[in-house]
Amino acid sequence: MDASLKIVIVDDSPLRTAILEDGLRESGYVNVVRIENTRDLLARIYSIDPDVILIALENPSRDVLEQMFQVSRAVKRPIAMFVDQTDAASIQASVDAGVSAYIVDGLKKERIKSILDLCISRFNAFSRLQTELEQTRSALAERKVIDRAKGILMTAKNLSEDAAYALCRPPGHHAYRDLAGGFCFLNNSAIAAAHLRLKHERVAVLDVDVHHGNGTQGIFYERGDVLTVSIHADPNSFYPFVWGYAHERGAGPGLGTNLNIPLPIGTGDDGYLQALWKAQAMIAAFAPAALVVALGLDASEHDPLAGLAVTTDGFRRIGHAIARLKLPTVFVQEGGYLSDSLGVNLTPVLAGLEAAR
């Protein structure tokens, strides 16, 4: 109990005030101010600035009640109201006005302490809820602004929710469940595919990085619900060397849902696009509900690794071809490192996709 609580009693009856004062004194509260006359009530309460307000009304008229409810709405303090009789509408109005305790025919001095405690704890609980509500409202409003900004941007760029690009670093497609490799620790494309799989029966991963997507292949090798397709430089003379051959077609329930298309070193746009058409046919036959594109840009003719020789226009054609699958698609950035042509080649892939949609 906090004996220093400043308590205001609003009451025009000496008898009722005496009961309240007795109850408070016996409970140890000494800092009590009484207001008899309700003229300028709000201003007087503000000038006292109490911690708690007790209002006792014998048989209040609607006008008096409304005046008290206005006080309650304005002062934002714990308020206990004692009335001798009431009706359902007044009880509802007291709740709406934030009165913490509305006591009907209960003015007894031995009850004052417990009513005061109840009033304060209810007020604090209500205040907490109100603060949380306001924080939630403002978070929601911020979210709406972000969504609106996103909407404007997407409309301006002619993008819809069914196409997204993820700039991931480090890349992921060489990482297995339990084996890191080729600068990859977490297989971002496989994680995206697994996540999409929660919502869709079948998902496909198309890997256009110059290197074979061995981690992705390994993760889904025995699964028939995720198709993995990789177009890459011939692993006989290119990383990852021991995987990426055409005979690796999956195993168990996954047999037939892994397609590797190794290309001779130095293959250019036309050879690459022919491979992509074959990949497209396989993906279309699998009929996935969503597509993950493991988008390496190291098949570029300017890439220092010099595995394949896709031009900037070739990348536009790749984007164009992927769009023709008409699938919700997420592009996950994979390889392509020490090369100035990365941005130069990313834009045409996405532009090619946009142009064809």
Ligand SMILES: [Zn+2]
């Ligand atoms: Zn790569």
